[in-house]
Amino acid sequence: MNQRLPVQGAQGDLLRLVATGRAESRADLARLSGLAASSVSLRVEELLDAGLLAEEGSGTSRGGRRPRRLRLSDTAGVLAVADLGAHHVRLGLLDLSGTPLVIEERSCEIADGPRATLDRIAGAFDELLAEHVPAAVPLRGIGTGVPGPVDPLTQRVVTPSRMPGWNDFSVAEHLATRYDLPILVENDANLMAAGEARCWPDRRNLMVVKAGTGIGCGVVVNGRLHRGRGAAGDISHVRVRSDSSVICACGHPDCLEAYASGAALMASLSEAGIVVTRTGDIVGLVNDAIPEATSLVRNAGRRIGEVLTVLVNFFNPDVVAVGGSLSAAEPLITSIRAAVWERCLPLATRDLEVAPARAGRDAALLGAGALLLEAALT
Template sequence: MTELRDTAPATAAPGAGTLLRLLRDGRPRTRSELASVTGLARSTVTQRVDALLASGLIGPSGEAVSTGGRPPTTFCFRPEARVALAADLGATHTRTALTDMSGQILAEEGIDLEIAAGPEAVLDWVVEHGRVLLDRAGRSEAELLGLGLGLPGPVQHATGRAVNPPIMPGWDHFDVPGYVRSHLDVPVLVDNDVNIMAVGEHHVSWPTASHLMFVKVATGIGCGIVSEGRVYRGAQGAAGDMGHVFVPSGSDKPCRCGNTGCLEAVASGTALAEALTIEGVPASGAREIVDLARGGSVPVLRALRQAGRDIGEVLAAAVNMFNPSVIVIGGAMALAGDHLLAGVREIIYQRSLPLATEHLSIVSSTAGEGAGVVGAAVMVIEHCLSPGAADALVARA
């Protein structure tokens, strides 16, 4: 049997990226404080700090209180020094944004764009409009950290390729990162759209939550899981695909996945629109359902409440298994008001263990339609500013 060994030097000293990670918490520090925290020699810290200053990633932020002699200079992270480009691609709608390194949106744009148009057409639009956003914000491609993309289907995160996506003809195993990099020479990271929405919601509204579930209810239904601050993707990247869990009310209703009785077949925007149309309340999709709900349509409100109950059936089992501290309901259907959320809460509190729900928050999304682009940007920022990647970035600068 071949013995696996760690090939990294056991005594490798922390690089500039490690100091940058410390300074990203927003607290200014002196060279002495950085030396104390890292255990590095003062001369080594000075070299690392000088490299970070030259890259523009940190800057002086004033002086600390003197203990005798000249007051020492403090240094802090400069989130405005670089930007990240993000795109949240939905079934029929695309949103792009440019953010700084704190995830703050600097410019954004959303349009109706069919994912079924194919990877080349969609990705060409993303690259073209990414450059438009850079111009609009007065930034250059040289300042771009990378591009984060969310796709509305299963994604193999390690390769950035969609895997058997049901509503994305032409995308199966298409080399998304490779194609984008042939037009824009930056790191490209790709994930499922619900995962990036979970990251965005966690970043914006629940940064201290250890265990969060984000449920997107729109054309389809999916769930992103954040555990201990990291996205949980499962062995093949399929974790959170709750739309294809069987629910009793589904009976024998066919689902686009080939099975019957799936949650998505009874509670998604597409399913509700079809059912309401049969009832004599014409609806073409999630957006029209939202408009009807806001107009007070009783059949629509009743259907939303029942959809919430169906979603709650699946989430109640997840609460007992995963024990999250927060469940966020988002996506287009969540904009219809509280009836969907009320149905979810009703079943979860009825079916889940009291211990699991004692401190559980079940809330609507506060990041809203921007959750996806913020999450995609944060995905890029965390990757590009990880210690190893930051070392390379500083070296290039």
């Protein structure tokens, strides 16, 4: 059953606060929303009657009467989210708070083109719904991550590399022929940033770096994902300082990803006679103290850190979170930190945290859930 969230005005604001875990009681809602306690009481009554919220036990006393705990109702609804890669897709169902109900990975070739790929994903969603969700629980929205830029105005994929047929394709329109629901289409690095932001409460400005086969970055400004015109956060083609010169796949010399991406590290290891087939295996080599691997990863971290230095001075984030398959290599994080601390202004790094990402491998799916909830409540 597909059904948009039946809320309006202050109801949506209150539902959001409960769904995101920030409020568990009417008193919490009054404090956080700015509404009078009487108004909160009336609106919560409506949300309870609509089957979107439920009461469950009592909360902790803060010196006076215990509050009645509110939670999302089991029948509030689910969100279907997917994160497309070049050769596979990770997809699943989340409840409105973003808690996964089921997540799967399936093979899928993005080169098959958008219609075929999206129809397969939709089919997978329908299967998961039939298998895991009672009929009385409605689907409330669809979210899709793609490995290329998405224009925020047109919601179309824009000049993606290695995605034939996708340029200027409206993913949302295609999915809308099948679902009359809020639909989200977003770049995967941006979804990752949105997902990571949920793990850093009270931090309003984040940079989320993806150090994987490629290098990407998502940006959160004042608690909101910053898209720019669809390419915001791109650091992979920043020119780095180097004694030699390496031509990047994009045609320019000395791009960051020509030196510091997982793909570049694999190529360098191959030249040293060490064959790796997956970026993640580099972490294993580092853990085994293979000198060539450790040196390359340190170098990569230093280069990434040098680029981040410019951005940290400019943006003054609260957090730089590093994710992606290389991020488990500790020398990567420590050399990023060293480079940032060495050249950043003291004020820019005061209270800055440079840390491994916390959201895990499903950051993008969780980010899709967060953005989709927002779309469904607006």
